Amino acid sequence: MATQAQIKAVQQLYVGYLGRAADSAGLAFWADAIAAGTATIESVATGFTLSTEYKAAYDGLSSGDLVDKVYTNVLGRAADAEGKAYWVDALAKGTVTADTLVSYIVTNLGAVDQATINNKTFVAQTYTDTVGANYNAEAGATVLAGVDSTPASVTTALAAISGGTLTGQVPGLSLIAAVASAEAALTAYETANTAAVDALVATLLATTNNTATKALTATSTYDDKLAAIKTDAAAATAAKTDTTAVLTAKAKDAADKVAADKAALTLAADKALVANYDAAVAANAALKAPATADVGAAQGGLAADAGFTAALAEVNKVTLSTGAVTGLTTAKAVYDLYVKATTTDADRALLDTALKGDAYASTASFKATAAADVAKNAAIAAEATAKTNVDAGANTSTYSADLKASTDAAALVTAATKADANQTSANAIDTAQKAEEAKVAAATKAITDFNSANAGKSAILDQTKIAAAAPDAVKDTFFFASKVDGTDYTFASKAFAAGDSIVLGSDYTYNSGALSTGNNNAKEFFLVKSDAGVQVVVESTVVGSTNTATATNGAVTTVGTDTTTVITLTGVTLDHVAVANGVVSYV
Secondary structure (H helix, E strand, O other): OOOHHHHHHHHHHHHHOOOOOOOHHHHHHHHHHHHHHHOOHHHHHHHEEEEEEHHHOOOOOHHHHHHHHHHHHHHOOOOOOHHHHHHHHHHHHOOOOOOOHHHHHOOOOOHHHHHHHHHHHHHHHHHHHHHHOOHHHHHHHHHOOOOOOOHHHHHHHHHHHOOOOOOOOOOOOOHHHHHHHHHHHHHHHHHHHHHHHHHHHHHHHHOOOOOOHOOOOOOOOHHHHHHHHHHHHHHHHHHHOOHHHHHHHHHHHHHHHHHHHHHHOOOOOHHHHHHHHHHHHHHHHHOOOOOOHHHHHHHHHHHHOOHHHHHHHOOOOEEEOEOOOOOOOOOOHHHHHHHHHOOOOHHHHHHHHHHHHHHHHHHHHHHHHEEEEEHHHHHHHHHHHHHHHHHHHOOOOOOHHHHHHHHHHHHHHHHHHHHHHHHHHHHHHHHHHHHHHHHHHHHHHHHHHHHHHHOOEEEEEEEEOOOOOOOOEEEEEEEEHHHHHHHHEEEOOOOOOOOOOOOOOOHHHHHHHOOOOOOOEEEEEEEEEEEEEEEEEEEEOOOOOEEEEEOOOOOOOOOOOOOEEEEEEEEEOOHHHHEEEOOEEOO
């Protein structure tokens, strides 16, 4: 592979001998030959002098005119008298030949002239790299015409290249590519970040501040989820009664108070009351009541069973340890009695017997839900009893209040810590998202700025402007601001004319065959002639054959579920349309 130095040396030959930037194919050919050792910079220079292009420009010139032309190409000015005389004499003596003149001149320049050739070579290489296969020799020469030793001349030339105002260039092609690249990067970021967003949605759903995330549905978009996590994370942060650091300090003070309460106890009976209360609180905290949905299902299962009415009658005949059962009319009432803390295991055995007529009462799901509710209710009752006992103690009467204050304070710290973590995660996601969105905004703004700077000369317009496009002398470049989606467009008569282009993107392949010759593995576009004008038939998704129908006048229409977009260039004939690298141009 050729080095940058070898590429630069060949580019200088193009500038010096031919007065234009190199075309990419020619530059690669000569530079690679030098890299491979099959040519030298001297032999390449000789090859230039043998070319038809060189002979057309230089044949018949006197030595003095030859020197002037090389100076003009290399330095943008005629040779000074002393320099001209020197090189004419060298040509006459044979110490310098026509094919080595450029290299000799370039290696014997002063500082200002060296800056000029460096600038010309840089601009030439920029043009070559920018236009690629869309190279135009006239533009390759024009772009160098005003370049001299000043940075301003380089800036002007680069603006002409990036603006697409040179002959053969599509205005703003690089800007459109930048928008497409930024949008692709945003899409890729969102795809890669979806799992993180979903995980944070799930985390926030499990908190009390979940209004926005709870409202999400299976059809909610990435943007919907992003907005929801920002809202709920902010709500949790706002709900904090103080900073996490302050809450942590308060929780420590509360815990220290509980520890001090215990340390102050000297009687074994008081210590036993506190220990029993601690155990009851811990046991209750360790148990979770069954989910509301599960309780509802258990109650509904009883009511829905065919044997419930008879079973209800049997329940109302039972006498429990707390007294006779009477007046129960609903499945909820039966369930609530069954799981009540004061209902003993012996009582539940009697209720089980009475409920045997209801098949659902014996199912595993009913038993599991009821058992969980029984255990939780028993734990609540045990804690209440332990609290009553500890509150009644002469030396322990403030203990339950102090323990509750400590537990509540610790819970606030836990919630605040989670809120901080969720806010940090939401902020990180939001910051990264905004950074990607800012890139899209900046690329889009660059197009707006281009249109302002080139008003009356060229314009970059999204596809929505097609129907409103009017015939004008401005070079218009139309592009798809969003994904090609099956929408059809029609240019007004003569609105697509000389200098105008449609940019589909380099990821599109031109298929010059019939619509039925589609490639299953590539996004393609076709050109079709109809009596209305040329139609650009663009696949909106990769398909083997386009989903279209052709009318008797040759016009293409989309049918069924669109897989194509049809752009009708009213009044345009095929001989005026050229395609290259995903660009359709009027030439």
